[in-house]
Amino acid sequence: MPVMSTTEKRQTYRVALVGAGYVSSYHLRALRTLPNVDVVGIADPDQTHARQMAAAFGVPRIFQSLEELAETSPDVIHILTPPASHCDLTLQALDMGCHVLVEKPMAITAEECARMMAKAAAQQRILSVNHSARFDPPVLRAFELIRQGAIGEVLTMDYVRSSEYPPYPGGALPAHYRDPAYPFRDLGVHALYLLEAFLGKIENLQVWHQSTGRHPHLLFDEWRAQVACEKGLGQVHLSWNSRPMQNTILVQGTRGALAIDSFLEICTLRRTLPGPKTASLLWNAIFGSVAHAVKAFWNAALYATGRLAPSPDIQRSVREFYLALASGNPPPVRAEEGRRVVAWVEQVAQQALAESRLREAARPAPKSARILVTGGTGFLGRGLVKRLLASGESVRLIVRREPPAAFRDHSRVDVVYGDLGDPATVERAIQGVDVIYHAGAAMSGCWEDFQAGTICGTRNIVQATLRHDVKKFVYVSSLSVLDYVNLSNGAHVDESAALEPFPENRGFYAHGKLEAEKIVLEGVRNGLQAVILRPGQIFGPGAEHVPPYGVVTVGSRWVVMGNGKTALPLVFVDDVVDAMVEAALHNDAVGHILQLVDAETIDQRDYIDICRQAQPGLKVTYAPLPVLYCCAAGLQMLGRLFGRRVPLTIYRLRSIKSLVFDAAAAREKLGWMPRVGVEEGMRQTFGRAAVPLIESTESGVS
Template identity: 45%
Template sequence: MEKPLATSAEDCERIASAARKAGRIVGVDHSLLCDPYILRALDAVRSGTIGDLVTVDYFRSQSYAPYPGGPLPPQYREGGYPFRDMGVHALYLMEAFLGDLVDVQAEFSSRNGDPNLLYNEWRVLVRCRRGLGQVQLSWNIKPNQNVLLLQGTRGVLRADLLGMTFTLRKMRHMPELVQRAFNSWNEGWWVCWQVPGNVLQVLRKKTLRYHGLQQLVAEFYASLSAGTPPLVTPERARPIVEWTERIAREADRGKAAHLARFPTMLTAKILVTGAAGFIGRHLVRRLLADGQRVRLFVRRQPDAELLCNPHVELVVGDLGDPAAVDRAVAGTELVYHVGASTHGGTSAADFQCGTVAGTRNVVESVLKHGVRKLVYVSSLSVLHATLGHGKTITEDWPLEPYPERRGLYTQTKLEAECIVRQAVEERRLPAVILRPGLVFGPGGPLLTPAIAQPFKGRLLILGSGRTELPLVYVDDVVDALCQAAEREVFDGSTFHLVDPEKLTQNDVVAQFLHNTKQQLAVWRLPRPMVYVLALGVSTLADLLRLSAPMSVYRVQSALARSTFDCRAATERLNWRPRVGVRAGLAATFRPPDQFISVQEAPTLKTKKFVAGPYV
């Protein structure tokens, strides 16, 4: 049976009792006990190779599979699941090396990482009958590791289960400095010797994936044939289950207390998704400055400023979780759907979850609860950029026919916009779609790949630097969002948001260098060289079966010289950039303590939102 066998001692006894009544034999999956490197370590300890064993340290870091959306998996639902999943391995290893467990004390905390995993750092002190052990479990440390360190009175043994190496440092009758050098050389030699041998063992299928598990299964059937008990019986697993559950349930209670801090009775009529993101943060500040009560949908607990604000309601959850989204949307009258995955290093599943599944969940909940208005933030990247080279692009411009060539951001933003459009056409979703250009401002990105990238003390510009950029300042985008919410445009109307003042890559880089006082050389990579580089990168990625960070088509789209027609936003939303790109750049470079707050800045006030029937 899969570890940890059960989640209580009582269930362990029920399983054992049921097996006895049925005449069955139950073995428990403590698979690391059959791992070849753990077996070598056990043999070394028993033979006295490292003297008397003093302490055992176990380090384990890993990542869970990306969450594509849908019902939350158990690691996100339960605060103690990570310890039930990985801590059980650590505890039975401690028992194997140090004897029966006497006491287990744990500390668990959260670091920036997977926002859905509340406790992603664990430190455990394990007191056993013959010594003391320490455990570190992490879902943040990279690369992943699975290392056992045994420290004795005459040596230190290290077993790397992922690297498949086994090294030993021993006390030797040598001068101290010579002994240090010899042990380091000896460790390096053994690693160099073992790695090619282990690769050969894998190729010959002498070492298999999950080798310990496969060996455990083989030994289980061998014990059945011999009429002997299996390696790990329910009775032997029971103490491990008891200690695992003591720690895991403490984390469960911690998560329950954490969630209890957030309100369950929600009354605010305005919801902002992606409220912790760049545009979302500025939008929330504007709404609060205008006296609105706002409900925020976030993945992590925000700053104390928002947490303690009486005009703010918080719903913590993931856009991919339909239950969390539904809880956030229920009872609102206006939803600003700003949230999406934007980071270049994010996995395909993360983009699918945050952008596509998130938008689908928001749309379904808006329809289910009869929300009056949905303001959806899309992107200019959904348009067929290469077709628009040298032309003026309006809102009815063709959509990108090859989104897979443009990258995950374009793929998922296009799919999400199509979800909104389809719901407008087929199910009368009251939505308006806004497509801002390259949004910049304080606290947000400026030197994006479309403008310039730092590279070894230089700024690298793709092309001549004369490509005009579709820039728009973040406060001007917020103006458009608020103005759209006040207009009768919730019929799927679409609006481009780009500042009419044209700045090139060279202009922005010059402003950056002038304001930051950085002495950086600027390199401009001619277009033919950019295309050759993109072709080489995409070809190599194809050979390695990886996702290419750039391609010829993607570069062509990014460097297309187009003009975006924003007359629809001017005429129907009464939108004009209030700040503008030059003043926006000056504000972006201003030191944080000199930022003009939303309350101090001259703002275009939004009307107080009052719930009522949609007209």
């Protein structure tokens, strides 16, 4: 341990940060509370993030790299970058003569940690790791109670943590999705150093990981560990699926137990009391519940008034580091602790990586294919793929999860695993294909999901198509891109109708589809051989439980917006597949937008009555429009008050119209006429359910 001079103990430290991600905000909050710290700069290749963080916390200068940052002559550098860069950046900072506080995990391998420690010793600089959960207020309280003997001898510790990563908006996949072991590197490290803090050094570690398929990007989204330490046993459960979110620790001793909730910042003591066992159980249950509720409300009040800062553990950890630095004491977390934890994490990572490679090797070898289908495992995509295979074509799919066995194991199906939002995935998938059917799009989720799956995915595939000179591109758009609000009920609508001027007011799906269609049209102007299809509501076997247009699902109930008399722009799934296949064959359709809506019409109420006959348990409520408008007005006021999006707005209600869609262009360019039609399609979809008399709008096919 290098010894600080008296001058160095009293100095004001010039501090710089490398990395402007979300964790940097917590470090900066802590640093600005310290009187002996002057933050001189922040470096990040992403200058937008660096600029935003600097503006928020008054950091005077931003840089692109640690090399540039060196001109500020920092005394201390915080390394807040992804773990793979920790070692190189730490070595560079130590060579600059700086003390280093590096975020967890210390590095990727124990060998890297050893190099970092050796360099710190050679440079006589302090190297510490931010094991912040050790400094969480309820954890510190637990340490204090254990020192007081409140629970006797500590026996076990259980750590339960659920999590979610920031939404993926498209672009290169972030590290937490590329590395199969990243979830354990990210959160498992907290569990391991806490286990050592409560139970002594780890002596043995067994880890199991599972792929549930629920998360579209994480390979292993459930983790379980059993840990043997010097003084007891521990268990770890990490989940990216379990809800509600948890961050809890249970420490059990010979005379009591400590329950820690790190999200609510609460530590609850459960004691063994004199007298009957039942009395102890009742006392702990009643007192524990009351104490937990009181503390939760108190902490919520502190947080709301700004007296309890976000992530107080990181702030306390940073503060303790500078107190130790100024006093010449050892850092609160020694580098050796970081190395030990990384060594165990590295063992787990190697196991996860090995299984990932085995899974990859077990997949069928890549095959050549003439046709690429995006959205090939969706409702429409499945119908298209079946048709193409039946005609003898070879097909390639882009999927995030395992496709149906009938596709995965088919001799003429090639599967590319990845995300449409990832340019590298699209580049692999497009190799050697002549025709692309782009039906992939996000159907639910947050705005970032629609950015990735619909907008960024379309941009990636259009750009790759132009680079590879693909012969034909068929894009499935949507009628939702149209300006419904300014159309009158009963209006006849063709492809020249105005587009939605305020897509952000219509919802994520319509907004994403409109932006994607614009990308395809821009591609057409640059030579893309594309046909754009705008189908109405697609129905058929497999979509029986999908509510029709103007109907939303609330729990298990369908809520109809209005009296149920709105006409539905239906088209049977096989009829849409017909149009898609024809679009790839007709050169005179290139550059055109074609609506696909059946002339046979049925309203919401009749459609729902048929659904009820086929699904006797279906619950339906008809909500009068005046009531809905009042609800929408109230929700919008609340949304503005709390700065949140609301599910029902006046604008969306105004967009619900009975319209007559003209499919004449599809008949002219493709020779398309619905082969199955609505009436027969309803019979194929709902079986013996009675089909009412279907009306025909002549203009729908003229």
